[in-house]
Amino acid sequence: MTSALPLRLTDLPLRQPAYVDLIDWDALSASDGQRLREFGLCEGASVEALHHGGLMGRGPIACKVGRMTIAMRRNHAAAITVRTGPQDAVADEEA
Amino acid sequence: MTGLPLVALVGNPNAGKSALFNALTGARQKLGNYPGVTVERKAGRLSLSDGRPVELVDLPGTYSLNPTSPDEQVTRDVILGRQAGERLPDALVVVVDASNLDNHLRFALELIALGRPTIVALNMVDLATRDGLELDAQILSRELGVPVISTVAVRKRGLDHLRGELESMLDSGAGDVAPAGERRDFEGLRREARRIARSAIVRETPSRRLTAAVDRVALHPVAGLFLLLALLFIMFQAVYAWSEAPIAMIEGFVASAGDAVTAALPDGLLRSFLVDGVLNGVGSVIVFLPQILILFFFILMLEATGYMVRAAFLMDGLMARVGLSGRAFIPLLSSFACAVPGIMATRTIADPKDRLTTILIAPLMTCSARLPVYAVIIGAFIPARTVALGIGLQGLVLFCLYISGIVGAMLAALVLRRTVTKGASGGFLMEMPKYQWPRPQDIVLGLWQRAVIFLKRAGTIIFTSTVILWILLSFPKAPENGGVSQVNYSIAGRVANGLNVVLQPIGFNRDISLALIPAMAAREVAVSALATVYSLDADEDEAKLERSLGDRLKDSWPLPTALAFLAWFVFAPQCISTIAVTRRETNGWKWPLFMIGYLFALAYVAAGLTYWTATAAGL
Numbered sequence: 098m099t100s101a102l103p104l105r106l107t108d109l110p111l112r113q114p115a116y117v118d119l120i121d122w123d124a125l126s127a128s129d130g131q132r133l134r135e136f137g138l139c140e141g142a143s144v145e146a147l148h149h150g151g152l153m154g155r156g157p158i159a160c161k162v163g164r165m166t167i168a169m170r171r172n173h174a175a176a177i178t179v180r181t182g183p184q185d186a187v188a189d190e191e192a
Numbered sequence: 193m194t195g196l197p198l199v200a201l202v203g204n205p206n207a208g209k210s211a212l213f214n215a216l217t218g219a220r221q222k223l224g225n226y227p228g229v230t231v232e233r234k235a236g237r238l239s240l241s242d243g244r245p246v247e248l249v250d251l252p253g254t255y256s257l258n259p260t261s262p263d264e265q266v267t268r269d270v271i272l273g274r275q276a277g278e279r280l281p282d283a284l285v286v287v288v289d290a291s292n293l294d295n296h297l298r299f300a301l302e303l304i305a306l307g308r309p310t311i312v313a314l315n316m317v318d319l320a321t322r323d324g325l326e327l328d329a330q331i332l333s334r335e336l337g338v339p340v341i342s343t344v345a346v347r348k349r350g351l352d353h354l355r356g357e358l359e360s361m362l363d364s365g366a367g368d369v370a371p372a373g374e375r376r377d378f379e380g381l382r383r384e385a386r387r388i389a390r391s392a393i394v395r396e397t398p399s400r401r402l403t404a405a406v407d408r409v410a411l412h413p414v415a416g417l418f419l420l421l422a423l424l425f426i427m428f429q430a431v432y433a434w435s436e437a438p439i440a441m442i443e444g445f446v447a448s449a450g451d452a453v454t455a456a457l458p459d460g461l462l463r464s465f466l467v468d469g470v471l472n473g474v475g476s477v478i479v480f481l482p483q484i485l486i487l488f489f490f491i492l493m494l495e496a497t498g499y500m501v502r503a504a505f506l507m508d509g510l511m512a513r514v515g516l517s518g519r520a521f522i523p524l525l526s527s528f529a530c531a532v533p534g535i536m537a538t539r540t541i542a543d544p545k546d547r548l549t550t551i552l553i554a555p556l557m558t559c560s561a562r563l564p565v566y567a568v569i570i571g572a573f574i575p576a577r578t579v580a581l582g583i584g585l586q587g588l589v590l591f592c593l594y595i596s597g598i599v600g601a602m603l604a605a606l607v608l609r610r611t612v613t614k615g616a617s618g619g620f621l622m623e624m625p626k627y628q629w630p631r632p633q634d635i636v637l638g639l640w641q642r643a644v645i646f647l648k649r650a651g652t653i654i655f656t657s658t659v660i661l662w663i664l665l666s667f668p669k670a671p672e673n674g675g676v677s678q679v680n681y682s683i684a685g686r687v688a689n690g691l692n693v694v695l696q697p698i699g700f701n702r703d704i705s706l707a708l709i710p711a712m713a714a715r716e717v718a719v720s721a722l723a724t725v726y727s728l729d730a731d732e733d734e735a736k737l738e739r740s741l742g743d744r745l746k747d748s749w750p751l752p753t754a755l756a757f758l759a760w761f762v763f764a765p766q767c768i769s770t771i772a773v774t775r776r777e778t779n780g781w782k783w784p785l786f787m788i789g790y791l792f793a794l795a796y797v798a799a800g801l802t803y804w805t806a807t808a809a810g811l
Contacts, residue, residue: 128260132621134378135255137295147404148411151509157518157620159411159505163294166403166624168505170512173619 104181106174107158109146115179117142124176133173137163144179196247197362198279199238200270202303203287204296205253206625208315211345212287213250214634216354223641226277231266232536233278240359241352249281256378257302262539271306283309283361285354290320290327290342291626293392297336297385298378304338305376309361312340313354318347319626324397332392346631403498403626410502420503427490428594429587431483431563438482443740446475465662468727473658473720478650480564480716485639487560491529492638496630500525501622508620514602515609517541518620520550524601527557528594529642531770534559535777545615549608551774552787555765556601558594560646561715565761566593568719572742573754596762600794612786650716653768657710657717662724665706679729684709698796699756699803701749711766718766752806759802763795 103118117140122130138144142162150156150168159168203209214221217236224233234250251270252263259265266275273280286303288296304310314329333340339357343350376384409415450471457463494500500522508518519541527534534554541547558566567590574586609615661684670681679685680702688706695705703725711718719741726744745754765771765788774784 126619129619129621131258131260132255134382135295135298136621136623137382139379139382148407148505149413150411150505151413155512156413156509157505159407159624164292165295166407168501168508168518168620168622168624170508170518170620173621 102180103178106144106146106160106177106179107171109144109179109181111146111149113181114143114145115181117144117177118180119178121176121178125173129173133169136167137165138167138177144177196237196245197282198247198249199283199285199358199362200249200251200281201285201287202251202267202271203253203313203315204255204289204292204299206623207253207287207289207292207296208345209250209253209287211631211634212313212315212343213248214631214637215345215351217248219637219640221637221641226266226275231263231539238355238358240355240362242359244359246358246362248285249278254299256299261541271303271308281308283311283358285311285313285358287313287315290314290317291323291325293327293389294386297389298381300336301376301381301385301388304336310338311354311357311361312336312338313343313350314340315343315345316628317342317350318344319628323401323626324395325393326395327392328394329392332388335388335391401626406627407502407624410499411505413506416502416506420506423490423494423499424594425591427487428591429584430490431486431587431590433584433587434486435482439479442475442479442481446471446479449475461666464666464728465659468724469659469662470655472723472727473662474650474655475723477564477654477716477720478647480567480719481643481646483563483567484560484646485643487563488529488639488642489635491526492635493630494525496628496634498625498627501624504620504622505624510602512620514605516549516605517543517546519622520546523550524554524557527554527559530559530561531555531557531767532773535770535773538777543615545609545613548778548783549605549613551777552608552613552783552790553601553604555767555770555787555791556597556604556763558597558762559715559767561767562593562761564716564719566590566758568722568742569745569754569758572746573749573751593758593762596759600763600798604790604794653714654717654720657713658720658724661710661717661721662728665724665728677729679703679706679725698760698800699750699753699807700760700799701753703748704753704757708764708766713768715761715766718761751811752803755806755811756799756803760795760799763791763798765791765795 109115117138119140120133120138125133145161146158147161147166148159150159155171157168157170158174159166160174201209201213213234213236216238221234221236224235226233231252236248236250238246238248240246249270251267254264254267257268257271259268269275270278270281271284284303286300288300300312304312312332314327314332317327320327327342329340329342339361341350341354341357343354345351410419450467453463453466453471457466494503503525504518504521507521511518511521520538523534523537523540526537531554534557535551538547538550538554541550570586570589574589577585579585579588664684664687665679665682667682670676670678677685680689684706685702687709688702691709692700692702692705695708700708703722706725707718707721710721722745723741726741726748749757771784771788774787775781778784
């Protein structure tokens with residue numbers, strides 16, 4: 098398993114495949130947490146940052162989760178810790 | 193349509209549900225409301241292969257049976273047979289996006305577990321193929337235990353197959369599988385969905401997707417903003433450039449109808465009522481149908497192509513700065529068409545303060561009812577010349593008016609969020625759908641529904657206000673040769689002269705005061721009211737009667753007054769429907785009254801500043 102140091106989704110370089118290491122659910126409101134889950138975000142999901150919105154880097158982040166593209170604000174993205182490298186955690190989890 | 197079997201169409205947002213609904217029902221749709229809630233009920237009639245009708249209801253898109261908004265709650269309640277005013281559906285058609293199976297199957301599994309007769313429509317198979325994904329519907333069907341049918345809304349084969357499957361399901365009456373014993377939790381459903389999705393994928397090539405390529409430009413912080421501004425700019429130019437010919441046609445039709453009535457009837461009250469009240473009044477509003485349809489065409493296209501969410505993404509930085517949720521952008525953009533559906537669309541915003549702020553500023557977005565007012569004033573006072581590079585001055589002024597509304601709304605939000613609707617800032621969590629080329633039928637159907645709504649308004653609210661105004665303007669009859677004009681002598685004229693004391697400082701004349709009262713019902717009425725006033729005033733002078741409303745305004749208003757009038761309409765809350773829907777959505781009179789108060793204050797100040805500045809500048 099190749100995995101770099103964990104980093105926040107906000108710090109993940111664009112178009113670098115990664116997977117979710119940990120989500121700090123307590124930092125999210127119940128409904129936001131539910132929505133993120135419904136979008137398929139969970140520990141082990143593959144994630145790739147695609148675009149940073151806004152001119153001063155304060156805008157939302159668009160990222161690919163599985164086959165879906167979703168947009169979230171930076172405060173949500175900061176609650177998500179990712180690891181770069183190929184996605185293999187999910188396979189482990191399901192085995 | 194009670195008595196017919198009821199089939200509910202349900203699925204995730206962006207599963208292509210609406211296109212499928214349109215393809216299955218065609219133009220035979222009925223829009224309504226669920227009692228007690230302001231969620232739209234969209235139903236239509238679907239014919240089975242033997243011609244038997246079935247009622248198909250399109251439920252609001254949702255991600256699970258665990259609702260986070262009133263829309264999603266309706267979906268859950270209908271499916272469970274708990275929604276007032278709706279019977280338990282006889283069957284469910286679960287729509288899933290073929291290229292997003294992992295996610296959509298989770299909800300499908302949740303629905304199948306309810307044990308109701310269910311068919312899964314594997315939708316947008318064409319887009320999945322475009323993205324290099326090949327699926328096996330048979331494997332899916334075996335794994336899910338319900339029929340799975342590949343559909344593409346534009347192709348007939350899948351639709352016929354779906355109809356056939358529905359037919360046998362409704363005929364057998366059963367299909368009512370016993371609910372699955374153990375109810376799986378979210379995590380269990382997710383894993384199961386993932387496993388099934390994996391098993392159904394025949395081939396998956398990581399093709400570089402069209403969407404990703406377009407997004408590199410559309411979501412770029414600089415290029416994307418320019419693209420958005422350019423799109424909006426083209427939209428407002430088109431409103432003028434494309435509408436000339438159809439407007440001339442409608443004007444010609446109204447004029448010839450007026451001539452016919454004039455020729456057929458003797459001079460008198462009835463003729464005045466028909467020509468001055470009905471034809472001139474209502475006709476002056478119907479003329480704007482082409483422009484409104486052009487505007488709606490652009491908004492429908494932006495929505496259907498998937499661009500709207502990108503625009504929300506680009507604007508989110510700004511929204512966050514004024515304390516709004518990024519979600520607020522979509523209700524606000526649809527308020528460009530009409531604030532009523534815009535305010536209803538705020539139900540997707542979870543945070544109450546966030547939602548209230550969005551409701552309060554929604555009327556500042558330039559709705560299509562303002563278009564007739566803007567168009568008539570711009571047409572009369574702004575010369576139709578080209579500024580540069582094919583950019584028309586009239587379109588430019590219109591663009592500026594829209595921008596003023598947006599800037600006003602952002603400033604209002606900024607102030608509101610720091611005072612009356614203080615609270616933590618909301619979030620922005622949205623799915624970005626794939627780009628797709630909309631089906632022409634869907635756009636045409638959408639335009640048709642808008643046209644019907646507009647003409648109904650013209651036939652009811654606008655017609656009634658115009659008729660009442662005509663009565664108030666025609667009575668009591670001014671004495672012959674009394675030296676008092678009929679308008680000044682009439683009841684309406686007297687009220688307007690009273691109101692004018694307040695409005696005179698900001699450059700408004702008696703006719704404007706007169707038009708503003710009935711325009712409380714709907715903004716367009718200002719135009720029909722002016723048309724009626726000038727039509728009655730011109731009675732004695734046949735030559736005047738021949739001239740268009742614009743020309744008459746140009747003769748009787750100084751430019752600063754016209755500009756102040758435009759500025760007034762950027763802010764004034766002149767729409768009974770908006771006030772009513774605000775009352776309904778906020779459960780009381782407190783907020784609608786607050787909204788009326790602050791918007792009228794803004795309108796007064798804006799019109800005043802415009803008038804005084806323009807006068808000082810010597811315009």
